[in-house]
Amino acid sequence: MTAPHPTRERTPADRPWADLPPPPRPKAARLSPADVARVGGWGLRSRPMRVFLSALGIAIGIAAMIGVVGISTSSQEDLNRKLAALGTNLLTVSPGTSLSGDEAHLPEEAVEMIGNIPAVESVSALGGTDAKVYRNDRIPKEESKGLTVSAARTDLPETTGAELATGQWLNGATSKYPAVVLGSSAAEQLGVHQTGQDVQIWLGNRWFTVVGILAPNELVPDLDSSALVGWSVAEEKLGFDGYPTTIYTRAEESEVEDVQAVLGATANPESPNEADVSRPSDALAAKHATDDALSGLLLGLGGVALLVGGVGVANTMVISVLERRSEIGLRRALGATRGQIRTQFLAEALLLSALGGLGGVLLGIGVTVGFAAYQGWAAVVPLWAMAGGIGATLVIGGLAGFYPAVRAARLPPTEALATT
Structure with a gap:
């Protein structure tokens, strides 16, 4: 019977790899x-x-x-x-109310007095009338469509920047006769799309010849719904009292604030608190x-x-x-x-x-x-x-x-x- 082989304790020399560090784990590849x-x-x-x-x-x-x-x-x-085209230097003056609550009036000389302010470049005005405007004389009086009739000075386009879509503006001759310029909305409501001697509307119980139609004016939108006649003919034919109801003023750009501060007192020296001053460009803003x-x-x-x-x-x-x-x-x-x-x-x-x-x-x-x-x-x-x-x-x-x-x-x- 073969003798068992004697067991010998293993030494580090028999396992030279025992003290070696484990191999490093492979790093995962980075994603680019x-x-x-x-x-x-x-x-x-x-x-x-x-x-x-x-x-x-x-x-x-x-x-x-x-x-x-x-x-x-x-x-x-x-x-x-x-605003760059129309200008931000336009100011308006309109009558307010008196201390008693009645409607005030601007003096007839207000336009000339405002024109004497050194920083004012131009000034013009409109005057309100009680006249109604219709397409012809067969339309009932109650169907006026809310259009207003205003007396206008001949220099109004220069001050307000109003432009004509067709026809011409009132001049020294036509402003004395039954001639009218329609705002863009007024012309559309009346069905008037051209001008000429044969184009007439019924205004203030008489015929007026349409000589011009204005283009839309965003800075002065009141002009769009107005029928504008000469200052003189309004006094003679429409019972206009001569008091301006809206005065438009162009001031130098650098002096607008100063002009706005004195405009009310200049337009109505006796009662400056009865004059309302505004800036149309503020409404747009x-x-x-x-x-x-x-x-x-x-x-x-x-x-x-x-x-x-x-x-x-x-x-x-x-x-x-x-x-x-x-x-x-x-x-x-x-x-x-x-x-x-x-x-x-x-x-x-x-x-x-x-x-x-x-x-x-x-x-x-x-x-x-x-x-x-x-x-x-x-x-x-x-x-x-x-x-x-x-x-x-x-x-x-x-x-x-x-x-x-x-x-x-x-x-x-x-x-x-x-x-x-």
């Missing part, structure tokens, strides 16, 4: 930006309809914001251009302020739409994580790190939002251009609005995709593969 974009793009291409609907939600929000900003900016630019308030409301609605789009992105990414558990588990089993999985899904969310943002910017620009062309404005879309739109979508996309990306990264590989 191009790889991240390619992986994220593949994830989007695998669900085209869902991606389209989510991107559409983002696009609607951005388009609303770009459209509101673009239309508001285009409107502001158009207003500035009009107030109108634009109202438009800005409405734009702010629409901008808020656009923000809500953008938030809804962000929720759609988050929903899409959460569902994507649930549907692609097996893919996530396989990638983890093949060595993908949590950071790479997180980067992949975050990249998908950012790409999805960027697509919606780019589409929204293009759609918003199209809306602005179309609306501006319809209004006759120059389309203006600020660069900051476009950059802000893209930036907002990336922020929304990052926030919406953060949780799904973290959830995908924390998914255990064994649990993910078990769902296949």
Whole structure:
């Protein structure tokens, strides 16, 4: 019987590798930006309809914001251009009320007194009458359409910036005879579209020849609904009392505030508190302020739409994580790190939002251009609005995709593969 081999204790010399450090684990390859974009793009291409609907939600929000900003900016630019053409140095004086509450009158010499102010460039006036205007003498008196008849000085267009659409303005000869110039709205309501000796309207119980039609005047809108006759013929034929009811004054640009301060006392020295002084350009500015308030409301609605789009992105990414558990588990089993999985899904969310943002910017620009062309404005879309739109979508996309990306990264590989 063979004797057992004696057992000998092994020494470090018998195991020279025992004290060596374990071999380092291979590092996971880093994803380059191009790889991240390619992986994220593949994830989007695998669900085209869902991606389209989510991107559409983002696009609607951005388009609303770009459209509101673009239309508001285009409107502001158009207003500035009009004010530059019409001038912001126009002031008006009208009679107020007396201390007893009765309607006050401006003196007949008010126009000449205002013209003596050194900083005044030009001055003109209108005088109100009780006459009614009709298309012909067979129309019932109660159907006057609310049109006013005013006596006008021959220098009115120079001061107010009124322009003629057709015909001519009142001159030294026609202002003494039954001749009338119609505002744009008045001419439209009366059905008068041309001028001439054969074109007449019934005004103050007598026929007046239409010698001119004014173009719309946004700075002095009262002219649009008026029938304007000469100062002299108004006194002789229409019972005009000679008191001016509105005085228009052009002052030097640098002296507007100073002229406005003394205009009431100059127009009515005896009762300066009975003269109301205003600046028509302020009314336009107030109108634009109202438009800005409405734009702010629409901008808020656009923000809500953008938030809804962000929720759609988050929903899409959460569902994507649930549907692609097996893919996530396989990638983890093949060595993908949590950071790479997180980067992949975050990249998908950012790409999805960027697509919606780019589409929204293009759609918003199209809306602005179309609306501006319809209004006759120059389309203006600020660069900051476009950059802000893209930036907002990336922020929304990052926030919406953060949780799904973290959830995908924390998914255990064994649990993910078990769902296949």
